[in-house]
Amino acid sequence: MQDLGKLIKAYDIRGTVPDQFNEGLAVQIGAAFARWSGAESIVTVRDMRPSSPGLAAAFAAGATSQGVNVIDAGLGSTDMVYFAAGYLNMPGAVFTASHNPAQYNGIKLCRAGAAPIGQDTGLRDIRTMIENGVAAFDGPPGTVTSRDLLGAYAGYLRELVDLSAIRPLKIVIDAGNGMGGHVAPAVLGDAMLPSLPLEIVPLFFELDGTFPNHEANPLDPANLVDLQKAVVEHGADAGLAFDGDADRCFLIDQNGEAVPPSAIVALIATRELARDPGAAIVYNVITSQAVPEIVTEAGGVPVRCRVGHSFMKQRMAEHDAIFGGEHSGHYYFRDFWRADTGMLAAMHVLAALGGQDRPLSELAGQYTRYHASGEINSEVPDPAATLQRVGASYADTAGVSVDWLDGLTVSYGALWFNLRPSNTEPMLRLNVEGPDTTSMVRLLDSVLAQVRGTAG
CATH class of the missing domain: 3.40.120.10 (Alpha-D-Glucose-1,6-Bisphosphate, subunit A, domain 3)
Incomplete structure (x- = not known):
């Protein structure tokens, strides 16, 4: 069995074609999503990548094998599948890898009403279903119908x-x-x-x-x-x-x-x-x-x-x-x-x-x-340990606010930074903002030195 952990991410399904993601796997995902959703119909949209038509058709074959109908809306943007899922009140799937290079493709899924699906709201269950083998459906297959929603x-x-x-x-x-x-x-x-x-x-x-x-x-x-x-x-x-x-x-x-x-x-x-x-x-x-x-x-x-x-x-x-x-x-x-x-x-x-x-x-x-740094990435051996080490250095600093809502945020009033881990790579992402460029750059350099181990 392929390691689906490299394909099924926190918010979507994405990988390189055909080694990580292919039509055979798209059939299984379509069947699992159809069974998991319990819906009568699913609407699909696809982007312009060369692999998207084949992947969308394979997904539809998997879904219809479970007795679920597929509304094929053809070419469209990701927000068009959200529109379709709300407008038609049915789950949706869009075949895209967003901004990734050409060798990638993937699927973003949503429930009826465009409600999100992530690891804790369906993707983990769909992955388990595929790994265990999607049960066969005892009944007539669903149908595929084209519908222009643009x-x-x-x-x-x-x-x-x-x-x-x-x-x-x-x-x-x-x-x-x-x-x-x-x-x-x-x-x-x-x-x-x-x-x-x-x-x-x-x-x-x-x-x-x-x-x-x-x-x-x-x-x-x-x-x-x-x-x-x-x-x-x-x-x-x-x-x-x-x-x-x-x-x-x-x-x-x-x-x-x-x-x-x-x-x-x-x-x-x-x-x-x-x-x-x-x-x-x-x-x-x-x-x-x-x-x-x-x-x-x-x-x-x-x-x-x-x-x-x-x-x-x-x-x-x-x-x-x-x-x-x-x-x-x-x-x-x-x-x-x-x-x-x-x-x-x-x-x-x-x-x-x-x-x-x-x-x-x-x-x-x-x-x-204010003046912002933009996001700056640093690859580190142990992101969690580095994050804790940086946070500890500010713990007892007077006049500083520290919180851990999403990574580490340290604030000196209008001067602040956020340091948070990547979901997919051994990397920390840093954003700094301040009332002027000088103070912002000074804080940026200080935090980067701590993250990258170059602080004196």
Whole structure:
């Protein structure tokens, strides 16, 4: 039996094709998911990777062998499967490896209503079922039916954010040859719905899972260079960069500068609080301190959370939060079944930008108060021991706050850092923020020296 621990991660199923993930295994996963879910029907979506059609078909064969029907929605983004699972009220599966290189593929699963599935909420049970052998179903097989949901998805998003009355905007969109090139024209263009006051300049809209231009991973600044140049060259008002499965979106201002995701969190939070005063807003431990400050000033209730979509969605459910945001570019909406959608986040920013006359740099600037390091990774032999050692060094320091919600967070008022372990690698991830660059860099250097064993 293959070691499924390398394939079934904390939040999804992902590995290299065909050595870690192949159609034979997809059949078993489809059968196990169908039996585990107890559903009559499952909806599936797939991305543009060369292996995705075969894997999706194999998964459907496994599911139908258990008497479960499969609604095949074809090509789509990850947030489209969340829409489908909510809209159709059935479990969903999307075949994608997000921002990973071309040799990878995987599956993200959700329950009806787009409820998340992670290790503790189904993935461990599905893995056990596969390892023990999925029992045969004694009854007629299910059916596979194709259904186009792209128009319904686009229409639903447009109902949530009205862009029809904004001032004309020129927007460059870099899809990175990923699913943004499929869904952006439907939502922001005029392919299916009435045209919007947007002039779209497309970059790499051709669907190509080999990613011939650059990786579809906007977290890496190198993958934003083409978009930054294009925004300036075209005199655009903004640029949008989507990852491979288009569930995350990053913004570039009119000067070609990246807009901090935390500023986007704060901007969208104020817009949502204007609709629902006093509502809760969830943010994670590496999001800028400006977010809870601005949420409080806007009359909302800031709720701090661990990093990761399953934790974010759980906290949103517990507090009936209207919105949640992570500094990694994931944005969650109560009106979208508490699921994350980069497209809806982009629409909120465009609505805010087009509803006033200032450029995006000034608009985003009012939500940016501090200086951040960005995430810095350090490979260490024993992450847990290193984390404890660093934490102990601050335990008795006067005027310092220490907590362990998600790794280690040490705060000196507006100056703070978070150090947390990777879920998959022997690595610690460090984020530092401060009121000015000098103090931030000084703390960054100090913590890195402790983590990497170079402190004097």
